[in-house]
Amino acid sequence: MVEAYNSDLAYIHDVGFGDFAKNSAPGLLQILHNSGLASGLVVDLGCGSGIWASELSRAGYDVLGIDLSTSMIEIARKRAPKAKFRVGSLLKVEVPVCDAVTSLGECLNYLFDEINSIDQLRRLFRRVYSALKPGGVFVFDIAEPGRGKGPRQKHREGEDWAVIVEVEEDEATSRLTRRITTFRKVGKLYRRGKEVHQLQLYNPGEVARALREAGFQLRTLHAYGEQALAAGCIALVCRKLKR
Secondary structure, three states: OOOOOOHHHHHHHHHHOOHHHHHHHHHHHHHHHHOOOOOOEEEEEOOOOOHHHHHHHHOOOEEEEEEOOHHHHHHHHHHOOOOEEEEOOOOOOOOOOEEEEEEOOOHHHEOOOOOOOHHHHHHHHHHHHHHEEEEEEEEEEEEOOOOOOOOOEEEEEOOOEEEEEEEEEEOOOOEEEEEEEEEEEEOOEEEEEEEEEEEEOOOHHHHHHHHHHHOOEEEEEOEEOOEEOOOOEEEEEEEOOOO
């Protein structure tokens, strides 16, 4: 396992980059309601700091969040005390019987668990399908080749933090690398940290075939309600039909 989202980056991601999950929540809740799921257990794979979990809890759902980052889980437990959280790899977790599974923010692309591959995703899709109750849904977004296009270096800052991200995409291997330098204020000084995140970019057509092979019916989206996905990302809403 690759260590990722230590305490400083987890904090920065939560306070500086949480808008995507927050703004996606209304559209995601509408997807659940349109699927006839007004309550029940939602398993959130790669739950991060629990922003989406908190919205689910507030809407009356039971929630189980899974994330590899202990620091993220610590924030999530404080934000959504009614939800349950577990530290672990989303590729290896035993998904319990549930009404819905979600995974937001390219989580299925990350190589924190180095076994990540299209074959591993196929196995995950089969496990999710088996765990879902009839009529249940699996909603996630995934990054595709070309995700790394745009500025090679990005900078963002807040009141007590700053982050610089260098982006590089290897077209030959469809692998995206983000070199992240963080600065977080501690007392009167700033603490500097570094992380390297790698993502395996997947062809949406190949992912869709794997989902259909697992038994899902699916449709694609480019936004969760009014929250548009980033360029180079696509969302899939996958349904297990009622028998």
